[in-house]
Amino acid sequence: MEPSLAYKTKQIIKKYDFNFKKNFGQNFLVDERVLDKIVNAADIGKNDLVIEVGPGIGTLTQAMAKRAGKVVAVEIDKTLVPILGELLEDYDNIEIINDDILKVDLNALIERHKGMNVKMAANLPYNITTPVIMSILEKHIPMESLTVMIQKEVAYRMNARPSTKDYGSLSLVTQYYCEPYLVANVPQNCFMPRPNVDSAVIRLTILDKPPVEVKDEGFMFELIKTAFSQRRKTLVNCIFSSGILNMGKEEIGAMLNSLGYDERIRGESFTLSDYAKICNSIAEGKGL
DSSP: OOOOHHHHHHHHHHHTTOOOOGGGTOOEEOOHHHHHHHHHHHTOOTTEEEEEEOOTTSHHHHHHHTTOSEEEEEOOOTTTHHHHHHHTTTOSSEEEEOSOGGGSOHHHHHHTTTTSEEEEEEEOOGGGHHHHHHHHHHTTOOOSEEEEEEEHHHHHHHHOOTTSTTOSHHHHHHHHHEEEEEEEEEOGGGEESOOSSOEEEEEEEEOSSOSSOOSOHHHHHHHHHHHTTTTTSBHHHHHHHHTSSSOOHHHHHHHHHHTTOOTTOBGGGOOHHHHHHHHHHHHHHTTO
16 A cells, blocks of 8 residues: 555655754645645646745655646755755756745746746745735736645635625735636645644636726725725725825715715725726826
């Protein structure tokens, strides 16, 4: 009988005398069913360049390398690099980069593999989840999709709909750039060591163009952030107290009324289209 992934992981950790480092958010996936779900959801093929963040001991790396044209694994922990080198030595389509993913020039990396479809698939360290994803989206890094294991709470926020408890600025910004799809919930016992939170696999398919047209993308994101800064307040009160518009409270309410909105509505009730409509109206008023 084939040893379990958990058993094999324990043996590797013991062999190399590896110590987990909390500051790197290291939690190795030891459930093969979840591993398969990530690989299948990422839909990896021979013309794909897959960028992995935090490969750990290379379990997911190996599974992806069997299907991908190239896997580039970015690992910040230098003590894992020789372990990965030995465990992955039979694969000629894996490259290991010992660096911080937030400092890697992804455009240059992708340019070196011109002609390949680019995807990210990873068991992302939770302490860098949002910075990594937002950096890729906001910098318009040319990727088709991100299929990542992240904290369940964050995944639900990314996929949330208006007027739900998980809905917030992260939902709107993510859905401006991507089509999110929740692949699976993953309990704590699927990792070694066990994290303190549950996890989820989410696939973010990057859109060719945003679902709404907005004259000032930066201002829309600022307005969205303002709307959820005090989510129990109305949008009028949030805008007025933030000072992002040089308008009185009554003026703000009148503007929303003119667009067909009740001035008593909270920001959590507005869709991405609503925020774009409000921002475009403001831009037109400024002559933009």
